Amino acid sequence: MEQAAARARVSTGSTPSVQAWPISLLGVPFDNVTKAEAVARIEAMIATRRPHYVVTANVDFLVQARHDVELQHILLEADLVLCDGTPLLWASRWLGNPLPERAAGSDVVPLLFRAAAEKGHRIFLLGAGPNVAAEAAERLQKQYPALAIAGHYSPPFCDLLEMDFSEIARRVSAGRPDILLVSFGCPKQEKWIAMHYHLLGVPVLIGVGATLDFIAGRMKRAPALMQRTGTECIYRLAHEPRRLARRYACDFLRFIPSIALQCWNLRTPPRLSTPVESMTAVRTADWQQIRLAGDFSASTLNRRRSFFDEVRQIISHCQLDLSQVRFLDSTGVAVLVQWRKRLHSHGRRLMLLNPSAEVRHTLKLMRLTGYFWVVSQSAGIARHTDVTQTDQPVVPPYPGGHTLAWQGEVVAANVEAVWGLTLRHLASVGPPPRQTFI
Secondary structure (H helix, E strand, O other): OOOHHHHHOOOOOOOOOOOOOEEOOOEEOOOOOOHHHHHHHHHHHHHHHHOOOEEEHHHHHHHOOOOHHHHHHHHHHEEEEEEEEEEHHHHHOOOHHHHHHHHOOOHHHHHHHHHHHOOOOOEEEOOOOOOOOHHHHHHHHOOOOOOEEEEEOOOOOOOHHOOHHHHHHHHHHOOOOOOEEEOOOOOOOHHHHHHHHHHHOOEEEEOOOOOHHHHHHOOOOOHHHHHHHOOOOOHHHOHHHHHHHHHHHHHHHHHHHHHHHHHHOOOOOOOOOOOOOOOEEEEEEEEEEEEEEEHHHHHHHHHHHHHHHHHOOOEEEEEEEEEEEEEHHHHHHHHHEEEEEEEEOOOEEEEEEEOOOOOHHHHOOOOOOOOOEEEEEOHHHHHHHHHHHOOEEEEOOOOOOOOEEOOOOOOOOOOOHHHHHHHHHHHHOOOHHHHHHH
């Protein structure tokens, strides 16, 4: 009831809006939105004209991200993460913060086409098999005569790092799309998008998997009843047993124990845990320090929504004192991830100050220990915020220091520049001390 009352369409602009709290499933924060709300979020992204990327994550994504650190980071940093799987809906209910509905790419994309036809947004179709994108574009033009197809291209199949990005960029740039739909399959499409979305400058990129094949008529979706009941995987398995049988078996053998462990640890606070009664915020022009105690959970966030909405909207360095937090649930984890991501996008930092053993245990369980900047009680905030004042991807050590920091994104597009700066900074501090071995 609390989530339903709070639900509203979310703007990515500067004006804050009320929204349902996200939920973390195996460490990945899912946005708590319906399909219609997802379309509204994407339209708001287009309005900003800044590049964003959207992920429609299913069980396979989460299982792969458990051992693929790069994919995990991509899911954590996505501007919008949608729930593409009924098992994930079930898991969110078990964890006490139910997602409203499945928002698969094959369901959201047709809504996007309809909205794009009405508002004049341009769509580019990239990927899938030979001629699939062209066939999909032809069918779409017949179904939505007003839809502006900015272009389509099915590049030759090859490994991710061997793809001809310059040719793809040339075609996309010529089409000037507002939305780029990428169909390379997971995790290839997500990694390609993360590597290039800033360079392409397209407002919204979405990995859509087999959606272009569905549109082109190369593959058939399960009947509507199977889609509603969460048995679509059975239909797909019956049609592609060789390709999907092993994947489905491995996914569920890994997903079920992992999500069960999360439910066991993060569903219900311990009896001795008390609600958050102490919330304080101290602010200066450059940073704020917030101290919490007790639970950091969905119930606490709902009970003190005005406080959390206010502090999360402030764009400044934030030191979050979690030393007295005794329970952190799946919703609290997702809020922390989104809070960190929001500040990072503005060149600011969220620091967890001396997190309690319970908080550390939860972050470890969610495999997020290295994602957050953790500082000790004695560390001064100014020392940790100075490095974010520069746009340089490589930050030299403090005078007398020995730590060289990489910040921001280090991807294929900028790795040579980052490495060159690293070598120059290393040369500036002189040769390493000679080591004597006995």
